[in-house]
Amino acid sequence: MTKLVTAVIQPHRLDDVKSALEAAGVRGLTVSEASGYGRQRGHTEVYRGAEYTVDLVPKVKIDVLVSDEDAASVTEVIVRAAQTGKIGDGKVWVVPVEDVARVRTGEHGDDAL
Amino acid sequence: MEFELDSGNTAFMLTAASLVLLMTPGLAFFYGGMVRGKSVLNMMMMSFGAIGVAGLIWVLYGYSAVFGGDLGGGWLGNPFEFFGLQGATDDQSLMAASGVPFLVAAGYQATFAIITVALISGAVADRMKFGAWLVFTAVWVTVVYLPLAHWVWGGGLLSATGLTEGLSTPIDFAGGTVVHINAGTAGLVLAIVLGKRRGFGKEAMRPHNLPFVMLGAALLWFGWFGFNAGSEFAADNVAGRAWLNTLLATGIAMLAWLATEKVRDGHATSLGAASGIVAGLVAITPAAAAVDTWGAIAIGIVAGVLCALAVGLKFRFGYDDSLDVVGVHLVGGLVGTILIGFFATDANSTWYPDGAQNGLFYGGGLTQLATQTIVALAAVLFSFTATYVIALILKATIGLRVSDEAEVGGIDLAVHAETAYETLGVGARVVTEVK
Numbered sequence: 001m002t003k004l005v006t007a008v009i010q011p012h013r014l015d016d017v018k019s020a021l022e023a024a025g026v027r028g029l030t031v032s033e034a035s036g037y038g039r040q041r042g043h044t045e046v047y048r049g050a051e052y053t054v055d056l057v058p059k060v061k062i063d064v065l066v067s068d069e070d071a072a073s074v075t076e077v078i079v080r081a082a083q084t085g086k087i088g089d090g091k092v093w094v095v096p097v098e099d100v101a102r103v104r105t106g107e108h109g110d111d112a113l
Numbered sequence: 114m115e116f117e118l119d120s121g122n123t124a125f126m127l128t129a130a131s132l133v134l135l136m137t138p139g140l141a142f143f144y145g146g147m148v149r150g151k152s153v154l155n156m157m158m159m160s161f162g163a164i165g166v167a168g169l170i171w172v173l174y175g176y177s178a179v180f181g182g183d184l185g186g187g188w189l190g191n192p193f194e195f196f197g198l199q200g201a202t203d204d205q206s207l208m209a210a211s212g213v214p215f216l217v218a219a220g221y222q223a224t225f226a227i228i229t230v231a232l233i234s235g236a237v238a239d240r241m242k243f244g245a246w247l248v249f250t251a252v253w254v255t256v257v258y259l260p261l262a263h264w265v266w267g268g269g270l271l272s273a274t275g276l277t278e279g280l281s282t283p284i285d286f287a288g289g290t291v292v293h294i295n296a297g298t299a300g301l302v303l304a305i306v307l308g309k310r311r312g313f314g315k316e317a318m319r320p321h322n323l324p325f326v327m328l329g330a331a332l333l334w335f336g337w338f339g340f341n342a343g344s345e346f347a348a349d350n351v352a353g354r355a356w357l358n359t360l361l362a363t364g365i366a367m368l369a370w371l372a373t374e375k376v377r378d379g380h381a382t383s384l385g386a387a388s389g390i391v392a393g394l395v396a397i398t399p400a401a402a403a404v405d406t407w408g409a410i411a412i413g414i415v416a417g418v419l420c421a422l423a424v425g426l427k428f429r430f431g432y433d434d435s436l437d438v439v440g441v442h443l444v445g446g447l448v449g450t451i452l453i454g455f456f457a458t459d460a461n462s463t464w465y466p467d468g469a470q471n472g473l474f475y476g477g478g479l480t481q482l483a484t485q486t487i488v489a490l491a492a493v494l495f496s497f498t499a500t501y502v503i504a505l506i507l508k509a510t511i512g513l514r515v516s517d518e519a520e521v522g523g524i525d526l527a528v529h530a531e532t533a534y535e536t537l538g539v540g541a542r543v544v545t546e547v548k
Contacts (some may be wrong), residue, residue, distance in 0.1 A: 045319060046374075046378045046379075046380060046382065047319050047320060047382070047384055048384060048385070048421075048424045048425075048437060048440075049374070049377065049378060049421070049424060049425045050425075050428065051378075052317040052319055053317075054317070
């Protein structure tokens with residue numbers, strides 16, 4: 001079976017997370033720009049003295065498809081590489097995936113990873 | 114007097130005219146960066162539109178109405194004397210004394226009318242019909258700009274022989290009253306008559322492109338050397354004084370604005386730097402060659418601090434002067450015009466019209482201060498009243514404002530059928546082949 005590991009992290013941690021995943025043997029991932037907020041809420045910007053609260057802050061979202069047995073270790077790798085210890089570091093979660101197909105060959109399941 | 118061409122001065126004035134014309138596209142970037150991404154094109158188009166409309170009017174009858182023979186009472190020049198700028202001799206050039214031909218003088222002055230009306234557009238961001246804006250520019254230049262320019266520069270009501278004849282000669286070197294107090298006041302009126310943007314004071318309306326704003330400020334500053342130094346009408350030491358003060362007061366005003374922000378909000382911002390630059394440029398304009406180094410520094414400091422504080426007034430009083438034409442141009446124009454009453458001096462390569470007095474800090478007493486205050490107030494009063502009448506008439510006839518739907522969806526798309534950035538058009542596709 002396959003799992004989807006999704007991480008929402010600080011954009012400036014992306015390079016470290018990518019290298020760490022590569023070193024851990026992960027062969028593919030998808031990165032997208034995201035915005036959102038957690039406990040840190042947003043931030044304040046001031047334009048000519050007028051204050052604006054920006055509640056959605058920029059984040060990066062990483063999606064990795066892994067086999068069941070790798071899910072826990074990949075999660076650990078991401079957490080370690082993305083951690084700064086400050087509020088706003090993000091979250092990582094794992095969900096089961098019913099099926100995966102590789103478009104080029106038509107393979108299914110773990111063979112398609 | 115026999116006209117004798119001075120090629121040095123003429124080359125300088127042609128260059129200065131080109132510099133001043135560049136200010137209006139520069140203003141398009143300055144304002145364009147400050148609005149939201151959905152209305153940047155409309156914002157920029159208002160400046161470009163002003164070049165076409167005001168340029169045409171100036172050539173047809175504008176120059177003549179300002180610098181033609183007075184029709185009586187100092188109210189307006191004869192608009193038909195130089196109609197179409199044809200048939201005049203170089204003896205009749207406004208700049209004949211420095212050997213600059215008639216057409217060069219007329220062209221230089223055209224760029225002032227253009228930038229003045231373009232400045233007003235900052236007050237009406239995101240919501241004014243483009244057609245109504247073009248009609249407004251034509252009517253406003255005719256009814257407000259031309260008379261006021263005649264009063265100040267054409268020997269009219271606010272010149273040496275005008276309202277303050279018994280006191281002293283007013284000093285407005287490059288256009289503090291005609292350009293900035295005038296545009297700032299008109300901006301206030303239009304913002305009031307047009308009403309607030311949807312979501313004003315509730316939604317975030319942050320500038321969508323601050324590098325555009327910085328670029329615009331840079332182009333304005335560059336062009337402003339032509340505006341201020343060129344207002345000497347000759348390449349000489351007084352032009353040098355105006356140039357130097359335009360460097361000095363502007364840089365100081367930028368620093369003063371940043372310091373004000375740092376104290377009040379905790380950060381020195383790029384928008385604050387760009388705004389401080391323009392505030393300094395505005396304030397030094399009337400005083401450019403009328404004050405010395407210390408006067409320029411003082412004007413820069415006062416303009417930077419006061420304008421930084423003044424841009425908050427619109428939230429307190431509830432008028433949506435979207436890009437702070439009032440806070441920067443009206444307040445900055447008043448600062449420069451009135452501070453001349455403290456700092457005017459006839460020493461150190463300054464320009465000093467016959468009948469003017471030194472300022473209060475330069476041993477001249479209160480006379481020049483009184484004169485400057487009267488002139489400033491007269492300009493505000495005239496511009497406010499005349500612009501109000503125009504705005505109300507246009508509102509009742511052709512209408513000024515786009516529909517709520519167009520405003521919320523973006524005036525660029527609704528009025529010009531364009532969007533500035535691809536990201537705004539996600540999902541768009543070609544529905545008919547381009548022929």
